[in-house]
Amino acid sequence: MDAKPYIAQRPKRADGRRNYDAILAAARKAFETSGADTSLEDVASQAGVAIGTLYRHFPTRASLVEAATRDGLESLVAHAERLAGGPDPLDSLIEWMREAVVHFSTFRGLVGILARSMYDEGTPSHAMCAAMRRGGADLLRAAQAAGRVRPDLTPEELFDLLNGAAWVREQAASGRDGSPRFLRLVLEGITIPED
Amino acid sequence: MDAKPYIAQRPKRADGRRNYDAILAAARKAFETSGADTSLEDVASQAGVAIGTLYRHFPTRASLVEAATRDGLESLVAHAERLAGGPDPLDSLIEWMREAVVHFSTFRGLVGILARSMYDEGTPSHAMCAAMRRGGADLLRAAQAAGRVRPDLTPEELFDLLNGAAWVREQAASGRDGSPRFLRLVLEGITIPED
DNA sequence: CATCAACCTGAGGAGTCCTCAGGAAATTCC
DNA sequence: GGAATTTCCTGAGGACTCCTCAGGTTGATG
Numbered sequence: 001m002d003a004k005p006y007i008a009q010r011p012k013r014a015d016g017r018r019n020y021d022a023i024l025a026a027a028r029k030a031f032e033t034s035g036a037d038t039s040l041e042d043v044a045s046q047a048g049v050a051i052g053t054l055y056r057h058f059p060t061r062a063s064l065v066e067a068a069t070r071d072g073l074e075s076l077v078a079h080a081e082r083l084a085g086g087p088d089p090l091d092s093l094i095e096w097m098r099e100a101v102v103h104f105s106t107f108r109g110l111v112g113i114l115a116r117s118m119y120d121e122g123t124p125s126h127a128m129c130a131a132m133r134r135g136g137a138d139l140l141r142a143a144q145a146a147g148r149v150r151p152d153l154t155p156e157e158l159f160d161l162l163n164g165a166a167w168v169r170e171q172a173a174s175g176r177d178g179s180p181r182f183l184r185l186v187l188e189g190i191t192i193p194e195d
Numbered sequence: 196m197d198a199k200p201y202i203a204q205r206p207k208r209a210d211g212r213r214n215y216d217a218i219l220a221a222a223r224k225a226f227e228t229s230g231a232d233t234s235l236e237d238v239a240s241q242a243g244v245a246i247g248t249l250y251r252h253f254p255t256r257a258s259l260v261e262a263a264t265r266d267g268l269e270s271l272v273a274h275a276e277r278l279a280g281g282p283d284p285l286d287s288l289i290e291w292m293r294e295a296v297v298h299f300s301t302f303r304g305l306v307g308i309l310a311r312s313m314y315d316e317g318t319p320s321h322a323m324c325a326a327m328r329r330g331g332a333d334l335l336r337a338a339q340a341a342g343r344v345r346p347d348l349t350p351e352e353l354f355d356l357l358n359g360a361a362w363v364r365e366q367a368a369s370g371r372d373g374s375p376r377f378l379r380l381v382l383e384g385i386t387i388p389e390d
Numbered sequence: 391c392a393t394c395a396a397c398c399t400g401a402g403g404a405g406t407c408c409t410c411a412g413g414a415a416a417t418t419c420c
Numbered sequence: 421g422g423a424a425t426t427t428c429c430t431g432a433g434g435a436c437t438c439c440t441c442a443g444g445t446t447g448a449t450g
Contacts, residue, residue, distance in 0.1 A: 011427080011428080012417090012427085013415085013416055013417075013426090013427060013428065014416070014417095015415070015416070015427090015428070015429085016416090016427070016428060016429090019428085019429085039405080039406065039407095040406080040407075040408090041405085041406065041407080042406095049429080049430095050429065050430045050431060051407090051408080051430090051431075052408090052409080052410085052428095052429065052430060052431070053428075053429055053430075055407095055408065055409080056427095056428070056429075057428095059408095061407095112366065115366050116366065119370060153380075156371070156373065157373060157376055157377070157380065160363050160373040160376070160377050161359075161377065161380065163362075163363065163366075164359030164360065164362060164363055164377065165359065167358075167359060167362045168355045168358065168359055171307065171310050171311065171358075175314060176351070178351065178352060178355040181352055181355070182352070182355050182356065182359065185348070185352065185356065185381065185384045185385055186380065186381065186384055187384070188383075188384035188385075189380045189381055189382070189383040189384025189385075190380060190383075190384075206396080206397080207396085207448085208395095208396060208397065208446085208447055208448070209447070209448090210396090210397065210398085210446070210447065211396070211397060211398095211447090214397085214398085234436085234437065234438090235437080235438075235439090236436085236437065236438080237437095244398085244399095245398065245399045245400060246399090246400075246438090246439080247398065247399060247400070247439090247440080247441080248397080248398055248399075250438095250439065250440080251396095251397070251398075254439095256438095
């Protein structure tokens with residue numbers, strides 16, 4: 001039996017839910033300003049809660065990151081499913097890639113966590129990463145079937161490219177964001193001109 | 196006057212040099228196994244030296260990273276200069292890019308430090324990064340002049356691509372190294388076929 | 391060999407991580 | 421309404437790391 005990762009759940013008791021939500025809100029803010037390695041004691045005090053309470057709801061930092069990014073990544077997966085039936089598979093893929101890059105770089109340190117979660121089942125974010133992988137792979141396959149993306153590109157490679165772009169964007173806190181250009185150059189490398 | 200960054204120097208006294216070297220050796224090993232955020236107290240004890248001695252020679256973590264990577268990056272810069280006169284500018288550029296990716300991902304966390312140093316003059320590694328930028332830009336310019344690389348690619352963008360590849364390689368500690376393929380895809384996006 | 395600058399040591403304050411024993415509050419059940 | 425019970429909260433505290441600094445030691449120099 002592989003150790004199943006702990007996935008945070010919104011508690012049933014009213015006070016528990018209140019604190020859970022407050023911690024999550026404080027964590028999102030702290031992650032965005034200080035990165036994934038922000039002080040959890042700060043997060044707790046910012047949420048008006050003792051440190052033990054934070055650890056009760058989120059026993060590991062990874063579980064807190066997972067909970068803080070869950071909604072955003074869920075919507076990304078949903079968007080992939082919506083785009084899957086679109087008329088132009090290449091456009092769909094490109095649009096989704098752009099959105100993915102933004103979501104992966106919500107705060108400093110996130111891409112790294114997601115990249116590791118993709119291949120590590122013992123991680124809270126693994127399930128979400130697997131879902132994203134499926135969504136991205138479907139869009140990729142469709143674009144390849146339409147002859148608009150080189151057929152030898154694998155989903156793993158696609159995510160390497162996405163992660164690279166997201167990482168570049170993550171570093172952009174200090175000025176220029178090279179990720180749009182990065183993505184455009186990458187796309188030139190993997191797409192096939194019409195006709 | 197902008198605060199000049201501290202650059203570590205090999206001491207003149209024999210005992211100082213001995214410790215300096217021991218710390219550097221221990222740091223290189225620790226960085227490679229535990230990343231740039233390894234414990235400096237461990238590094239010190241591994242070098243057989245008190246923590247204060249480490250801080251005497253390397254007052255900041257960044258100065259230790261700079262010293263630990265100096266030789267490698269210096270040789271990378273030297274290689275760029277040697278390649279600059281080569282017969283095939285595109286080959287030269289590609290060879291240098293491959294080498295750069297390896298050097299940038301010597302240990303986990305290095306690319307991030309270098310990426311920030313590139314644009315932050317208050318950083319020990321800034322001078323080296325600037326030298327690398329010049330070397331890379333020269334090779335890029337030559338390849339562009341030969342009509343083998345898209346002329347709208349800037350050095351900044353080149354380094355974004357290199358850094359992305361290096362980051363992917365850095366994550367590869369846990370299995371597959373996607374950086375060679377990453378680089379090949381990127382190259383398809385930025386090169387121009389002969390004739 | 392005496393002088394002095396360079397160097398070394400390691401205790402210690404401050405921050406952070408994470409746990410856990412004891413207390414408080416919400417929910418349930420009668 | 422009032423236990424009983426389960427869930428939840430608190431915050432002290434041990435372990436770790438960071439970095440500084442006062443005091444002691446040693447190598448280089450003339």
